[in-house]
Amino acid sequence: EVVLTQSPATLSVSPGESASLSCRTSQIVSANIAWYQQRPGQAPRLVLYAASTRATGIPGRFSGSRFGTEFNLTISSLQSEDFAIYYCQQYNNWPRTFGPGTKVEVK
Amino acid sequence: EMQLLQSGGGLVHPGGSLTLSCEASGFIFNDYAMNWVRQAPGKGLEWVATITSNGGKTIYADSVKGRFTVSRDNSKNTVYLQLGSLTSDDTAVYFCAKDWTGRLDSWGQGTLVTVSS
Numbered sequence: 001e002v003v004l005t006q007s008p009a010t011l012s013v014s015p016g017e018s019a020s021l022s023c024r025t026s027q028i029v030s031a032n033i034a035w036y037q038q039r040p041g042q043a044p045r046l047v048l049y050a051a052s053t054r055a056t057g058i059p060g061r062f063s064g065s066r067f068g069t070e071f072n073l074t075i076s077s078l079q080s081e082d083f084a085i086y087y088c089q090q091y092n093n094w095p096r097t098f099g100p101g102t103k104v105e106v107k
Numbered sequence: 108e109m110q111l112l113q114s115g116g117g118l119v120h121p122g123g124s125l126t127l128s129c130e131a132s133g134f135i136f137n138d139y140a141m142n143w144v145r146q147a148p149g150k151g152l153e154w155v156a157t158i159t160s161n162g163g164k165t166i167y168a169d170s171v172k173g174r175f176t177v178s179r180d181n182s183k184n185t186v187y188l189q190l191g192s193l194t195s196d197d198t199a200v201y202f203c204a205k206d207w208t209g210r211l212d213s214w215g216q217g218t219l220v221t222v223s224s
Contacts, residue, residue, distance in 0.1 A: 034209075043214035043215065043217050044144075045214070089211070
């Protein structure tokens, strides 16, 4: 199965600053990576798909990039509602797999 | 607006069974595959199962294969997850999610399954 590794585990950022999250895959998955945001007590929400395409309703401060098997999610000018856990997921292979998550917390 | 409303869940004894339901609205249900994803307390997300749009194919995580069964009733816009031979490792919040060519673009609210004696 494809193993996803996310770093860092926790990212402490001040509101208004930017955050960069990484997701590395153990195999080539093309651009079939999605990112999800999960706030405490809520269901996950799709943020990006195809590595860099924003889902419906996601603001432009969220962007994604791909460098081979490394994928990045960047959040510019963090707002209060952006502090959450972010998971990457690959949907290129079965079984579908998720990364362990990166928690973005207030510094 | 796409919505997935989950029901079922609760406390079940080890070795017991339970069925979860997820009713969809706001989209053409029988056009999409559906998934179940779970999250153990304080842990990350784990994909559990997928069922194709017509129910003709089901795929399971190794951790639940042979114990869980995913099914759907397109006349009721509902997907189900039957959980069996439950152990404490199955204690988790279970989410249903709409599948849009692999990405999960709409999620249910989640339902807690607790396996305990």
